[in-house]
Amino acid sequence: MIEFEKRVVAREALKLIGDAKLVGLGSGSTVAIFVEELAKSDRANKISVIPSSKQIEEVASDLGLKVIYPDDERPEITVDGADEIDSDLNLLKGGGGALLREKVLAYNSSTYVIIADHTKLVERLCSKRALPVEVLPYGASWTLDNLRKRLNCDVGIRMKDLSPFVTDNGNLIADISCPPIDDPASIESEIKGVPGVVEVGIFVGLADLVLVARGSEVKVLRQGF
Structure with missing residues (x-):
């Protein structure tokens, strides 16, 4: 079910890409699925991506996406995952060890979107993880x-x-x-x-939108849930 939810929320996030030409990519298993969906979309040959980790860079390159590195131009949107998400949309990140580059992307993106399955929701950060x-x-x-x-x-x-x-x-x-x-x-x-x-690995006030899948339903979270 969790893998299904990751696929569902990744597909929903594609709708937010719009006409963006430069997309930041976070790290982790849910983002890897998003990259797969992005590579299959009609936007694949019209965008460039900035990955936050070697893992995601490899996935994106293998799927034929144009990978570039941070320069003067900043991402119009970055799609990332999270290890935990609290009720104020603060994030716990770094389970994959890419927290520094993820935070750089988050800070420098016009829109920072988090995608996750429902198990990532917690009342307070560090409820389940270090x-x-x-x-x-x-x-x-x-x-x-x-x-x-x-x-x-x-x-x-x-x-x-x-x-x-x-x-x-x-x-x-x-x-x-x-x-x-x-x-x-x-x-x-x-x-x-x-x-x-x-x-x-604490991201305070950086998430603009959080998309969370529960079964086949995706909720868009803002402040408080």
Whole structure:
């Protein structure tokens, strides 16, 4: 059912592309499905895409979409996924490790659209998942220790195949196991105050629209749901 919902919401997001010529692409499994649908659409040979990760870049290239890299021109629309979405449309992101580039795209897009299945809706961020934070490899153990002291939470480096996971930017991901967050903006600011932190997987006030599939129905969410 979840895979079905991802396909349903990806197809609905296609309707928002309109006459856009430059489309930003987030990361993750739902975005990968959106890229598949975009490549099959009548807009495929009329647009260029800016991917936020090597994973999505590979998917887009393999499907014949024109991939470009950030320059002076900014995306008219970016379609992205999320790990969690709270009632104020704040987002938890970084499950795939692409949170830094995703936030750059979100900040620089005219319209930032999130697509998700219904399981991503939560009352408060970090209800189900740890909080990802991208950190510099240099002094990483100090950074993690400072995060533990500042937040009073467990913090660990994300691993992949028995080695630290490395982002497309050459950085590491620290996963913070914290209670559900009441004030995402405050926590984001608190974490960014630690030297060595590159970016935080909390996206506050960036989503213009959130499309959520439940079965075959797609709801468009704005502030509060």
